[in-house]
Amino acid sequence: MIRLQERGTTPIYEQIVEQMKALIAKGAMRTGEKVPSVRELSSTLLINPNTVSKAYQELERQGVIQTIRGKGTFVAEPDAPRMAVERNEALQEEVRRLAVEAKHLGLKREQFVEMITRECDFLWGDGHAAD
Amino acid sequence: MIRLQERGTTPIYEQIVEQMKALIAKGAMRTGEKVPSVRELSSTLLINPNTVSKAYQELERQGVIQTIRGKGTFVAEPDAPRMAVERNEALQEEVRRLAVEAKHLGLKREQFVEMITRECDFLWGDGHAAD
DNA sequence: ATAGTGTACTATATCAACTAGTACACTTAA
DNA sequence: TTAAGTGTACTAGTTGATATAGTACACTAT
Numbered sequence: 001m002i003r004l005q006e007r008g009t010t011p012i013y014e015q016i017v018e019q020m021k022a023l024i025a026k027g028a029m030r031t032g033e034k035v036p037s038v039r040e041l042s043s044t045l046l047i048n049p050n051t052v053s054k055a056y057q058e059l060e061r062q063g064v065i066q067t068i069r070g071k072g073t074f075v076a077e078p079d080a081p082r083m084a085v086e087r088n089e090a091l092q093e094e095v096r097r098l099a100v101e102a103k104h105l106g107l108k109r110e111q112f113v114e115m116i117t118r119e120c121d122f123l124w125g126d127g128h129a130a131d
Numbered sequence: 132m133i134r135l136q137e138r139g140t141t142p143i144y145e146q147i148v149e150q151m152k153a154l155i156a157k158g159a160m161r162t163g164e165k166v167p168s169v170r171e172l173s174s175t176l177l178i179n180p181n182t183v184s185k186a187y188q189e190l191e192r193q194g195v196i197q198t199i200r201g202k203g204t205f206v207a208e209p210d211a212p213r214m215a216v217e218r219n220e221a222l223q224e225e226v227r228r229l230a231v232e233a234k235h236l237g238l239k240r241e242q243f244v245e246m247i248t249r250e251c252d253f254l255w256g257d258g259h260a261a262d
Numbered sequence: 263a264t265a266g267t268g269t270a271c272t273a274t275a276t277c278a279a280c281t282a283g284t285a286c287a288c289t290t291a292a
Numbered sequence: 293t294t295a296a297g298t299g300t301a302c303t304a305g306t307t308g309a310t311a312t313a314g315t316a317c318a319c320t321a322t
Binding site for chain 1: 239253
Binding site for chain 3: 142143144178179181182185199200201202203
């Protein structure tokens with residue numbers, strides 16, 4: 001379900017955040033579904049419970065999941081993304097970075113756009129659906 | 132020319148690398164042009180010369196600039212991107228991350244594609260030129 | 263009661279990033 | 293030759309994020 005990369009400097013809690021968001025975006029986990037408990041996931045990944053807790057707190061801060069004390073943690077409803085303004089600007093900035101990187105790699109405009117389009121097909125669907 | 136963000140955890144040397152690549156991709160600096168010396172840039176940005184040196188070494192590793200001992204550092208020719216395979220895979224991965232983030236932000240497919248297209252227009256040119 | 267949930271807290275260890283200072287090898291020009 | 297400017301290498305030290313370990317608390321469900 002979640003695989004950690006030992007190599008590289010990306011923090012464990014960030015890897016959990018990204019992969020959890022990817023699973024939800026792909027539809028592998030759906031709204032209201034229960035995610036693994038802090039202790040369960042920490043024992044599966046052989047890491048400290050505090051590290052999982054930190055990841056879950058970040059996910060909740062972004063509105064991706066919702067925690068209920070004593071019950072557990074669940075996938076939140078996708079209607080109200082929090083910090084939308086700041087994260088939108090951050091997304092803009094990352095798009096710029098990626099385009100610059102693509103050009104330095106020698107990619108042509110069509111190659112880059114095609115790379116994006118392929119990923120969009122996977123996430124949003126192939127055709128031109130409403131969402 | 133280069134502006135550092137105090138806030139945030141992004142290392143200074145990485146900010147220099149990214150901004151320098153952006154300047155070159157935009158055409159603000161052209162092949163063969165001299166870039167500021169290590170000591171000059173470090174004194175301008177009020178940072179340690181070693182930090183600038185580290186950024187320049189990373190840029191040379193990526194084939195973006197070329198250093199000549201005793202003479203200075205210059206924008207390299209864009210013909211031979213190094214580490215192309217690894218960096219291409221890294222670019223793929225980042226594209227996935229961005230698409231996931233965009234979907235979590237509630238963006239529709241067309242909005243995301245439009246955001247990309249706008250940046251491509253800026254870097255590669257508006258029309259459908261060969262490059 | 264008991265077990266399972268998320269959370270909070272202190273303490274500790276590790277490592278990357280950054281700074282400071284010094285020194286060396288090289289190129290260019292006076 | 294001398295002086296100034298280039299990139300580079302090295303040691304030493306500080307800071308902050310990351311992760312771990314251990315303990316404890318409040319809540320929920322059975």
